[in-house]
Amino acid sequence: MTAQSQFRLVTRYGVWFALIGVGVLLLAGFFVSTFQDRLFEAQRLREVTVQAQILAASVTAPVAFGDVATAREYVDALRINPEVETIGVYDSHDRLFAGFSEDPARPVPPTLARARSLHPDERLTVFMPIRQASLALGTVYVRAAGESVERRLARYASIMLLAIMAALFLAVMATAQRALRSVNVELEDRALVLADTNRRLQTEMKEREKAEEALRQSQKMEAVGQLSGGLAHDFNNLLTIIKGSLHLLHKRLAQGNTDVQRYLDSANEGIDRAAALTRRLLAFSRRQPLSPTAVSISDLAAGMSEMVRHSVGEHVHIDWRLNARWKTVCDANQMESVILNLAINGRDAMPDGGTLTIETRDLPIADAAPYGADVTAGDHIELRIADTGTGMSDAVRERALDPFFTTKPLGRGTGLGLSMAFGFIRQSNGTLRIDTAPGRGTTIVILMARDPADKDRETA
Amino acid sequence: MRLRAARRAIATAALLLCALPGRAEDRSLEYAVKATFLYKFAPFVEWPPSAFDQSNAPFVLCIVGNDPFADSVEKTIATQRVGDHPIVLRRLAVADPRAGCHLLFAAGSPAQTVAQELDTVRGAPTLTVTDSGDATPGIIQFVVIDGRVNFDIDTVAAAANHLTISSKLLALAHGVAQGVRR
Numbered sequence: 001m002t003a004q005s006q007f008r009l010v011t012r013y014g015v016w017f018a019l020i021g022v023g024v025l026l027l028a029g030f031f032v033s034t035f036q037d038r039l040f041e042a043q044r045l046r047e048v049t050v051q052a053q054i055l056a057a058s059v060t061a062p063v064a065f066g067d068v069a070t071a072r073e074y075v076d077a078l079r080i081n082p083e084v085e086t087i088g089v090y091d092s093h094d095r096l097f098a099g100f101s102e103d104p105a106r107p108v109p110p111t112l113a114r115a116r117s118l119h120p121d122e123r124l125t126v127f128m129p130i131r132q133a134s135l136a137l138g139t140v141y142v143r144a145a146g147e148s149v150e151r152r153l154a155r156y157a158s159i160m161l162l163a164i165m166a167a168l169f170l171a172v173m174a175t176a177q178r179a180l181r182s183v184n185v186e187l188e189d190r191a192l193v194l195a196d197t198n199r200r201l202q203t204e205m206k207e208r209e210k211a212e213e214a215l216r217q218s219q220k221m222e223a224v225g226q227l228s229g230g231l232a233h234d235f236n237n238l239l240t241i242i243k244g245s246l247h248l249l250h251k252r253l254a255q256g257n258t259d260v261q262r263y264l265d266s267a268n269e270g271i272d273r274a275a276a277l278t279r280r281l282l283a284f285s286r287r288q289p290l291s292p293t294a295v296s297i298s299d300l301a302a303g304m305s306e307m308v309r310h311s312v313g314e315h316v317h318i319d320w321r322l323n324a325r326w327k328t329v330c331d332a333n334q335m336e337s338v339i340l341n342l343a344i345n346g347r348d349a350m351p352d353g354g355t356l357t358i359e360t361r362d363l364p365i366a367d368a369a370p371y372g373a374d375v376t377a378g379d380h381i382e383l384r385i386a387d388t389g390t391g392m393s394d395a396v397r398e399r400a401l402d403p404f405f406t407t408k409p410l411g412r413g414t415g416l417g418l419s420m421a422f423g424f425i426r427q428s429n430g431t432l433r434i435d436t437a438p439g440r441g442t443t444i445v446i447l448m449a450r451d452p453a454d455k456d457r458e459t460a
Numbered sequence: 461m462r463l464r465a466a467r468r469a470i471a472t473a474a475l476l477l478c479a480l481p482g483r484a485e486d487r488s489l490e491y492a493v494k495a496t497f498l499y500k501f502a503p504f505v506e507w508p509p510s511a512f513d514q515s516n517a518p519f520v521l522c523i524v525g526n527d528p529f530a531d532s533v534e535k536t537i538a539t540q541r542v543g544d545h546p547i548v549l550r551r552l553a554v555a556d557p558r559a560g561c562h563l564l565f566a567a568g569s570p571a572q573t574v575a576q577e578l579d580t581v582r583g584a585p586t587l588t589v590t591d592s593g594d595a596t597p598g599i600i601q602f603v604v605i606d607g608r609v610n611f612d613i614d615t616v617a618a619a620a621n622h623l624t625i626s627s628k629l630l631a632l633a634h635g636v637a638q639g640v641r642r
Contacts, residue, residue, distance in 0.1 A: 061628040064500040065610075066493070070632055132628075133503035133543050 017174070022167040029159040036155065041124065044083055044144050051078055052128035052142040059089050059140065060132040063097055071098040078142075085145035088115055089130070091138045102145065115141045234277055241270040290331040290427065294451045297335065297383055298322035298360045304336055308343045308358070315353035316346075324360035324381045326455075328448035330428040338424060341417040342385040342444050348408060349389025349442060357386040363447070371447065374431045379450035386443035392436045400434055418444075488530065493609045494591070494602055495532035498565060501587060501600060502542040504629035508622045511562060511585035512545065519545035520560050524552045524577045525567035528591065555580035563587045566598055574598075585622045599623065603634050610634040 055074060062071035075087050075098045086108055088099035094112035101108045109115035116127070124146065130138040245267040249260050301308075301322055309318060339358070346356045360383050368377045392400060399405045401422045425432045425446055436442040502519060512519075519542040523533065537547045552559060553569065555577040564586050568574040575596040578588050588598030592609075599617045603610050612635040618625050630636050 058628075061504060061626070061632040064503070065497055065632055066608075067610075067632050132626075135500070135503040135540065135542065137500070137503075 017170075021170045022163070025163045025166045029163045033156055033159055041144075045124065045126065047083055048124075048142050048144040049126045049128070051081065051084060052126045052140050055087070055089070055142070056128040056130045056140040059098075060130055060137055063089060063091055063130055063138045064132065064135075066091075068098055075099060083144055084142060086141070086143040088112075088141040089138060090115070090141065092136060094139070097138060099141075106143075109141075112139050112141065235274060238270045238274045238277075242267045245270065290334065290424075292329045292331050292428065294327045294454060295330055295332050295335060296324070296327045297381055297448070298324045300332060300335055301339055301358055301360065301383075304339065308340065311340060312343055312347040312356060316350055317353075317355045318343075319355055319357040319359075321357065321359040321361075324362050324383075326362045326379060326381050327451045328381050328428075328430075328454075329451045330430070330448065331424070334424045334428075338421040338446075339383075339385070341421055345417055345444075346385060346387035346389065346442070349387050349391075351389075354388035354441075356388075357384065359384040359386070362450075372431065372433075375447060376449075379455060380447045381450060383446040383448070384443055385446075386441060388441045391438045391440045391442055392434070393438050397434055397436055401432075488532075490604065490609065491529045492532045492536075495529045496536045497602070497609065497611070498533060498563065498589060499537050499540055499542070499547055501589065501629070502547075502563060504626035505587050505618075506624040506626070507562060507585050507587075511622075516544045516546075518548040519543075520548050520550060520562050522550045522552055522555075522559055522561035522564045523567060524555045524564060525569035525572060525574070527551055528567060557581060557584060561586050563589065564598075565589045565591075566594075567591065568594070581621070583620060583622075587618070587621070587623055599625075605634060612637060614638065 055078060058074045059071045061067070062074065071089055075089060078084050078087055079100060079102075085103055086099070086101040086106060088108045089097045090112040091097045096108060096110050099108035106118075109118055112127075124144040126140075126142045126144075128140040128142070129136060130140055245263040249263040249267070252258075252260050252263070301320070305318075305320065312318065343356060343358070350356070360381060363380045363382045365371065365375065365377050365380055368375045396407060401419050405419070421444075422432050425448075428448065430446055430448040433445040433447075434442065435445060499521065521533070521537065523529065533549055537549060540547055550559060550561070552561075554572045555564070555566070557580050561581065562585070564577070564581055566574045566577040566588060568577065573596075574590055574594050578590075578596060578598055581588060587600065590596065590598040590601045592602040592604050594601065597612065597614065599614050599621065601612045601614075603612055611633055613625060613630055613633045614637045615625060615630070616638045
């Protein structure tokens with residue numbers, strides 16, 4: 001039997017237990033009362049017996065010699081005793097000699113035989129022979145007063161009160177038990193519902209996990225497809241260049257022409273570009289060792305203005321606003337790569353031409369809250385690279401930082417530029433934000449913490 | 461009040477047993493009452509041990525002279541005992557000290573006056589009883605007051621006869637005298 005079923009048993013039969021308890025209590029109260037009654041009566045009988053003995057000894061001479069007046073004096077002396085209800089003194093002929101009764105409803109019996117027949121119950125009645133020197137002279141009959149109703153009630157009241165209190169207590173207990181039981185049942189039901197809900201939730205979670213796993217797998221497959229497609233195309237192009245150069249080199253050498261430097265350079269360039277591609281992959285996978293130094297992004301950008309100018313082409317106007325004076329700590333080469341990549345992305349977003357703005361500024365941040373969770377208060381350097389191109393839809397922007405995600409045609413991009421830039425900035429404790437909307441251009445905002453040493457130098 | 465009236469009625473009924481109007485036919489009732497008194501004195505009186513030969517020796521009740529009781533005494537003592545002693549009734553014409561009377565009712569006769577009868581048992585363990593109106597009272601003398609039989613007791617005379625009389629009896633007596641005998 002489990003504890004729960006035991007509990008249920010108790011609650012189910014609690015009311016009956018209570019009723020039985022009340023019955024037992026009342027029975028016990030009844031027995032105690034009866035016992036007390038008996039004790040009381042026995043004691044009273046003893047007292048009355050003593051009184052009867054005294055009276056019997058006292059009235060010997062008056063009874064013997066028929067002196068009713070004297071006998072009456074003795075009898076009346078006992079009237080003051082409230083315990084005595086009736087006294088009868090009977091002579092040797094068993095006729096009433098003297099007596100009295102306090103109860104008008106029960107006068108003194110006129111003969112002893114009548115007195116005896118009246119009280120077969122001897123609990124309250126005493127018959128005491130009147131003797132003098134063994135001569136039987138008569139009989140004294142004494143009946144004790146019955147206990148008054150008030151006294152009896154007073155005596156019972158305490159027991160009844162106790163029983164009623166106990167009954168009330170038990171009733172309250174039983175009611176409480178019942179209430180508890182119903183509450184318990186309700187709780188159990190709720191627990192069952194809860195458990196059921198929990199099971200469903202867990203099932204749903206598992207299904208969701210499965211779905212997510214499937215989605216991730218499909219995304220991975222998509223990424224692998226894009227990567228392999230892009231890499232294969234790039235590498236194929238490079239290999240074509242290298243193969244063509246070597247073919248021409250071989251042809252010239254076979255013709256005895258030693259002027260082959262051009263072809264060697266061409267092959268080397270192809271090999272370098274392949275190497276650069278590999279490096280970018282490594283940077284993306286964050287396995288490339290960084291060598292961070294104190295860098296002025298403004299100086300860095302200024303130094304690569306020619307390269308950027310060359311990369312974006314003639315039809316894009318570049319607006320340089322390099323106002324930052326503070327330095328940050330990062331890998332200079334990688335930062336150059338980031339700027340270049342973002343510039344090229346900007347150019348690609350403006351196929352019909354436009355303005356590319358490359359801007360740096362010092363940005364002390366007192367309240368970091370508007371900048372997002374990753375930015376803490378303090379001095380920063382902001383790098384903004386803004387184009388006036390097509391912008392991105394929300395769906396594109398959502399995935400813009402994902403590796404291998406690209407909107408460029410197959411073979412034109414690897415999908416690694418922005419994600420690599422993001423990886424590097426995060427690695428350098430910076431943040432990268434994309435402000436864009438379709439048709440309104442795109443602005444990449446990079447926040448880099450100011451080099452503490454740079455700050456110290458300034459204050460020094 | 462009704463209770464009191466009832467008690468009074470009962471008392472009156474009880475009194476009737478003893479209440480004796482002076483009419484002639486009621487004299488026998490008076491002596492019937494006196495006859496019951498005679499043996500009833502015995503339990504209230506203590507005789508010296510020498511008065512009885514054995515513990516169950518008979519208690520001798522003597523009536524000397526002219527018996528006024530007719531057969532009343534026989535009737536009343538028929539089955540009675542005084543302690544362990546069965547009661548024996550003796551009627552004597554004249555008092556005889558050798559009769560061994562424990563209780564002697566001196567009635568007097570032409571042959572012997574009450575005084576003479578009493579003298580025969582003077583100093584002997586004998587309770588002497590005389591009738592009401594007798595000039596020479598015994599240890600106990602009946603008196604009739606308001607038609608009721610009662611008695612006087614002479615404790616000195618009792619002591620002279622080596623008898624001790626219970627205070628209960630003394631308390632009930634009409635008069636308790638010391639040495640009223642003449």
